[in-house]
Amino acid sequence: xxxxxxxxxxxxxxxxxxxxxxxxxxxxxxxxxxxxxxxxxxxxxxxxxxxxxxxxxxxxxxxxxxxxxxxxxxxxxxxxxxxxxxxxxxxxxxxxxxxxxxxxxxxxxxxxxxxxxxxxxxxxxxxxxxxxxxxxxxxxxxxxxxxxxxxxxxxxxxxxxxxxxxxxxxxxxxxxxxxxxxxxxxxxxxxxxxxxxxxxxxxxx
Numbered sequence: 001x002x003x004x005x006x007x008x009x010x011x012x013x014x015x016x017x018x019x020x021x022x023x024x025x026x027x028x029x030x031x032x033x034x035x036x037x038x039x040x041x042x043x044x045x046x047x048x049x050x051x052x053x054x055x056x057x058x059x060x061x062x063x064x065x066x067x068x069x070x071x072x073x074x075x076x077x078x079x080x081x082x083x084x085x086x087x088x089x090x091x092x093x094x095x096x097x098x099x100x101x102x103x104x105x106x107x108x109x110x111x112x113x114x115x116x117x118x119x120x121x122x123x124x125x126x127x128x129x130x131x132x133x134x135x136x137x138x139x140x141x142x143x144x145x146x147x148x149x150x151x152x153x154x155x156x157x158x159x160x161x162x163x164x165x166x167x168x169x170x171x172x173x174x175x176x177x178x179x180x181x182x183x184x185x186x187x188x189x190x191x192x193x194x195x196x197x198x199x200x201x202x203x204x205x
Contacts, residue, residue: 035084113138
């Protein structure tokens with residue numbers, strides 16, 4: 001047989017997202033007699049489907065653009081190819097419909113940590129195989145910003161400040177530091193930074 005069917009758009013063991021799949025294609029060539037588009041087409045699960053062509057050396061690249069590729073199991077595409085002397089050849093391509101794996105769990109890995117994740121999917125139909133995707137990301141650092149303060153005068157001599165934290169999610173047994181700086185009197189004299197450290201005790205101990 002001089003007909004060659006080759007270069008299917010998805011290789012053995014390869015995969016693609018449904019959203020990225022525009023069409024399937026395969027090369028149909030015959031270096032001796034050439035290929036005719038009459039009698040050359042794709043079948044999907046045994047039913048002939050609309051097939052388009054683009055000329056290549058010794059034949060055509062044939063395309064099938066499905067409206068949908070969603071399936072509950074296996075899609076079988078068959079390339080049926082005819083040459084100019086009415087010789088024919090067929091080749092089946094089995095497409096295993098998989099699943100989009102979505103990680104939607106909320107996990108607190110802590111600040112500035114490198115996290116490795118791995119997603120694996122196993123196919124048990126026809127040609128069993130396992131595919132995996134790995135990802136590495138770094139968690140965000142803790143925010144380090146100035147906290148606002150409310151100044152309340154006492155007899156217009158002494159001032160007191162109330163600091164409101166951005167979050168009340170403090171951790172027991174951790175030491176926190178509050179620094180007050182930039183305070184000036186009416187003469188422009190600036191106070192040395194005042195640093196206060198404290199530890200929140202665990203009430204269960």
